Amino acid sequence: MTAPLLPPSVPDLGGLRLPDAAACAVTVARLQGAREPRVVVVGNPNVGKTTLINAVAGTRLKVGNWSGVTVEKREAHLSHAGRRVHLLDLPGAYSLSPHTPEELIARTALMDEAPDAVMNVLDAGNLERNLYLTLQLMDFGLPVAVALNLVDEARDKGLTVDAPALSRALGVPVIETVASRSVGTADLMSGVLDRATLGVAVRYPAAIEEAAQDLTSCMSGLSTLPPHAHRYLALALLEGDPSVRGRLAATGHQPLLEAADAHLAALEARGLDPLIEIAEARYARAGDLARVAVPQAQARRTFSERLDRLTLHPLLGIPLFLGLVLLVFRLTFSVASPFVDLIGGPLQDILSGWASAGLAWFPLARDLVVGAIIPGVGTVLSFLPTLLVLYLAMSFLEDSGYMARAAFLMDRAMRSVGLDGRAFIPLILGFGCNVPAVYATRTLERRSDRVLVSMILPFMSCSARLPVYVVFAAALFPRSGSWLVWGLYVLGMAVAFLFALVLRRTSLPAEGGGVLLELPPYRFPAWRVLWKHAWRRTASFARRARTTVMGTVAVVWLLLALPAVSGQRFATVPPQQSLFGVVSQAVSPIFAPLGFGNWQATGALVPGFIAKEVVVGTLGQIYLGEQAAAPAPLGLVAGITQTLGAAWDAVKASVSALPTVLALPSLSAGPSADTQTPLAAALARAFTPASGLAYLVFVLLYTPCIATVGAMAQEHGRRVAWVTVAYQLATAWVVGLIVYQIASRVL
Amino acid sequence: MSASPLAGILNAIARQPRTPAELARDLGSSEGALSGMLRTLQGGGYVQEATQTTDGCECGPCALKSMCRNADQDAPPLHLLRLTPRGEAYLRRLLPMTN
Ligand SMILES: Nc1nc2c(ncn2[C@@H]2O[C@H](COP(=O)(O)OP(=O)(O)OP(=O)(O)O)[C@@H](O)[C@H]2O)c(=O)[nH]1
Ligand SMILES: [Mg+2]
Numbered sequence: 001m002t003a004p005l006l007p008p009s010v011p012d013l014g015g016l017r018l019p020d021a022a023a024c025a026v027t028v029a030r031l032q033g034a035r036e037p038r039v040v041v042v043g044n045p046n047v048g049k050t051t052l053i054n055a056v057a058g059t060r061l062k063v064g065n066w067s068g069v070t071v072e073k074r075e076a077h078l079s080h081a082g083r084r085v086h087l088l089d090l091p092g093a094y095s096l097s098p099h100t101p102e103e104l105i106a107r108t109a110l111m112d113e114a115p116d117a118v119m120n121v122l123d124a125g126n127l128e129r130n131l132y133l134t135l136q137l138m139d140f141g142l143p144v145a146v147a148l149n150l151v152d153e154a155r156d157k158g159l160t161v162d163a164p165a166l167s168r169a170l171g172v173p174v175i176e177t178v179a180s181r182s183v184g185t186a187d188l189m190s191g192v193l194d195r196a197t198l199g200v201a202v203r204y205p206a207a208i209e210e211a212a213q214d215l216t217s218c219m220s221g222l223s224t225l226p227p228h229a230h231r232y233l234a235l236a237l238l239e240g241d242p243s244v245r246g247r248l249a250a251t252g253h254q255p256l257l258e259a260a261d262a263h264l265a266a267l268e269a270r271g272l273d274p275l276i277e278i279a280e281a282r283y284a285r286a287g288d289l290a291r292v293a294v295p296q297a298q299a300r301r302t303f304s305e306r307l308d309r310l311t312l313h314p315l316l317g318i319p320l321f322l323g324l325v326l327l328v329f330r331l332t333f334s335v336a337s338p339f340v341d342l343i344g345g346p347l348q349d350i351l352s353g354w355a356s357a358g359l360a361w362f363p364l365a366r367d368l369v370v371g372a373i374i375p376g377v378g379t380v381l382s383f384l385p386t387l388l389v390l391y392l393a394m395s396f397l398e399d400s401g402y403m404a405r406a407a408f409l410m411d412r413a414m415r416s417v418g419l420d421g422r423a424f425i426p427l428i429l430g431f432g433c434n435v436p437a438v439y440a441t442r443t444l445e446r447r448s449d450r451v452l453v454s455m456i457l458p459f460m461s462c463s464a465r466l467p468v469y470v471v472f473a474a475a476l477f478p479r480s481g482s483w484l485v486w487g488l489y490v491l492g493m494a495v496a497f498l499f500a501l502v503l504r505r506t507s508l509p510a511e512g513g514g515v516l517l518e519l520p521p522y523r524f525p526a527w528r529v530l531w532k533h534a535w536r537r538t539a540s541f542a543r544r545a546r547t548t549v550m551g552t553v554a555v556v557w558l559l560l561a562l563p564a565v566s567g568q569r570f571a572t573v574p575p576q577q578s579l580f581g582v583v584s585q586a587v588s589p590i591f592a593p594l595g596f597g598n599w600q601a602t603g604a605l606v607p608g609f610i611a612k613e614v615v616v617g618t619l620g621q622i623y624l625g626e627q628a629a630a631p632a633p634l635g636l637v638a639g640i641t642q643t644l645g646a647a648w649d650a651v652k653a654s655v656s657a658l659p660t661v662l663a664l665p666s667l668s669a670g671p672s673a674d675t676q677t678p679l680a681a682a683l684a685r686a687f688t689p690a691s692g693l694a695y696l697v698f699v700l701l702y703t704p705c706i707a708t709v710g711a712m713a714q715e716h717g718r719r720v721a722w723v724t725v726a727y728q729l730a731t732a733w734v735v736g737l738i739v740y741q742i743a744s745r746v747l
Numbered sequence: 748m749s750a751s752p753l754a755g756i757l758n759a760i761a762r763q764p765r766t767p768a769e770l771a772r773d774l775g776s777s778e779g780a781l782s783g784m785l786r787t788l789q790g791g792g793y794v795q796e797a798t799q800t801t802d803g804c805e806c807g808p809c810a811l812k813s814m815c816r817n818a819d820q821d822a823p824p825l826h827l828l829r830l831t832p833r834g835e836a837y838l839r840r841l842l843p844m845t846n
Contacts (some may be wrong), residue, residue: 095783129782280751280753282754283784
């Protein structure tokens with residue numbers, strides 16, 4: 001057994017001083033002899049080897065800022081301090097285990113060129129990776145000197161390498177250089193010629209060291225193998241290196257190969273895998289050396305990494321996410337509500353006035369437009385500003401890179417309830433619209449996961465539900481609207497997770513493959529791109545208002561116009577006695593325990609099945625249609641001036657509300673009671689805060705819209721779709737009941 | 748990850764296939780430092796590139812497209828790594844208790 005011969009100055013990182021015997025005939029003295037010393041230059045690709053040689057030798061070998069510029073050996077001669085030196089430029093190699101032709105060239109040169117010394121060039125900014133090769137070099141019995149190159153770039157990255165410490169730990173001279181500016185090159189040449197020495201080698205696990213020693217002693221009598229390569233060859237044999245085996249077989253070293261095989265079999269019998277254990281020991285030591293040389297490496301992180309430590313923090317991550325969502329709603333409220341009030345109030349009044357004057361001779365059409373389309377579709381459209389701001393904020397979170405982090409957090413939460421981690425994609429998509437989210441469940445591997453995620457997904461509050469929350473918030477909670485909306489979103493997520501927990505059939509961890517997230521670096525999104533994204537989504541909401549909402553509103557108008565009681569006539573029947581009113585009234589007792597057992601509220605829920613924003617449309621239709629008398633028409637000029645004046649007021653209100661977004665203690669973001677739209681005022685009369693809250697909870701949780709149900713039936717079959725409709729109705733009723741019973745005692 | 752960095756990588760990949768960037772984040776290391784180790788592990792036959800399945804999923808309208816590694820077919824393929832039988836065998840020997 002060899003005893004380590006560590007001088008006291010070397011920090012004991014478990015390294016091994018090779019006995020001088022391993023150095024065999026190669027000695028530093030030869031460098032000072034008469035013969036021109038041969039120095040090989042080795043290092044990872046693109047670390048500046050050729051640049052260094054050109055700098056010291058004044059040659060013009062080819063350099064380039066990519067790997068693999070030097071693909072064969074190149075030579076240069078120079079004289080340093082009166083001595084002639086022969087430099088051999090080798091192609092870049094990450095290791096001496098030949099995975100590439102370049103690595104094979106480098107290794108062959110080290111074995112066969114009988115170099116007098118090795119100049120190992122390192123990238124100071126990437127020490128840990130570069131040191132692997134250095135440690136392989138240490139297994140050769142060759143004097144080594146290290147050029148710590150690219151220190152300028154490392155410094156720009158905030159890395160300062162402690163060259164003396166690295167030198168002590170490696171046991172060889174380490175000289176800092178900036179090859180491209182010829183800094184340190186003279187020192188380097190002195191280091192190579194006068195001080196290059198055998199370094200501190202890696203100490204491998206005992207069983208492997210013993211086998212290597214044994215193989216080395218087998219080689220000692222063989223003049224056919226270069227003596228300085230014995231230890232390296234022994235280790236390569238234990239690593240099963242095919243090219244070394246091939247070479248030995250071709251040169252008639254069969255007994256050596258047999259000895260190696262015997263050792264390998266013995267090691268394997270002891271449960272050892274030398275290939276990986278040798279590499280493991282080198283990497284572990286490379287890591288230790290890097291930490292000795294760059295102690296502050298851990299401290300310096302990129303901006304994204306530092307931010308991620310906060311955003312992905314196991315405890316703070318979720319609260320931060322929820323806080324950001326709250327901020328989004330506060331922004332949405334304070335910026336958008338003046339415009340919502342404008343469209344839902346003065347603008348609608350002016351339009352109604354014009355429409356009723358223009359259609360005065362066509363009472364039925366007038367009724368449809370003024371009593372249904374304008375209050376119904378108009379109410380839905382009045383939320384365009386809200387959605388535009390919401391979509392802008394969401395696009396900001398997506399493009400800045402934050403949404404990927406939110407998904408990462410969800411992934412963690414999902415796995416903690418035993419679901420496939422990838423379930424977060426459909427769930428996050430669900431905040432936008434549930435339909436594409438259902439299709440996105442296809443990325444999940446197990447059918448049970450796909451079904452389960454689809455079933456809990458509608459609890460994620462899609463953007464179509466936001467108008468309902470906003471109008472009720474304006475009516476009943478004008479001072480804490482954003483908190484209310486935030487609370488509903490959080491409630492939806494909580495219910496979803498609760499069901500995931502209850503419904504999951506298996507607690508198997510997810511298996512790999514497929515979609516995983518790449519966390520992009522944070523960046524400030526371009527406004528143009530944000531605007532484009534947000535505009536596209538807002539436009540599609542507006543398109544639905546023109547089609548789905550318009551159609552539903554027309555059907556509801558028809559149902560409201562059809563008398564269900566004899567003696568009444570089409571279109572003049574009071575709403576309570578219309579088909580719609582009578583059926584709604586019949587159903588409404590079901591909701592009495594939830595506090596909103598009136599026919600108007602109940603009735604609005606039914607068309608909400610078509611699309612959830614239709615709930616506000618229908619409420620507008622019922623409550624505003626009831627106040628039948630259309631406002632007196634304004635003149636065209638007066639109408640336009642009044643609109644412009646109101647729009648200017650809205651802009652001012654919106655801007656002045658901005659500073660309140662961040663004022664967390666004040667709950668005042670949101671419309672103030674005195675600027676309520678007529679619909680909000682009507683709702684304030686029809687609902688109490690407790691019944692309004694229960695209504696919103698019901699809207700949040702009850703059956704997904706028909707498009708989502710259709711998507712589910714298509715993806716998972718009708719049974720799943722119907723079960724979802726039924727169980728969500730039940731859930732919505734039960735949670736609504738609980739909320740009402742508590743809220744009516746508290747509020 | 749100082750004592751046995753390679754085993755640390757194999758362990759992380761065993762739980763879920765990872766890209767080098769994800770691994771670096773998980774292990775508190777850097778991609779630069781890991782690249783050599785991954786090369787060694789791949790060269791030694793302990794890890795291999797996992798094939799990705801997009802599974803006919805519609806990426807067109809997806810809001811998360813910018814973050815999804817499967818979305819853009821034109822983007823250079825990501826190196827998603829998973830264990831080979833040899834890698835699994837080595838891990839099993841290291842941790843005879845688990846699995
Ligand atoms: N900033 C800086 N750039 C350097 C330094 N040394 C080399 N470079 C640049 O790094 C790039 C690579 O240099 P080369 O000399 O071709 O590297 P190499 O190690 O020979 O590369 P291969 O032959 O491909 O393995 C070139 O663009 C050099 O100008 C240095 O110390 N500082
Ligand atoms: Mg070169």
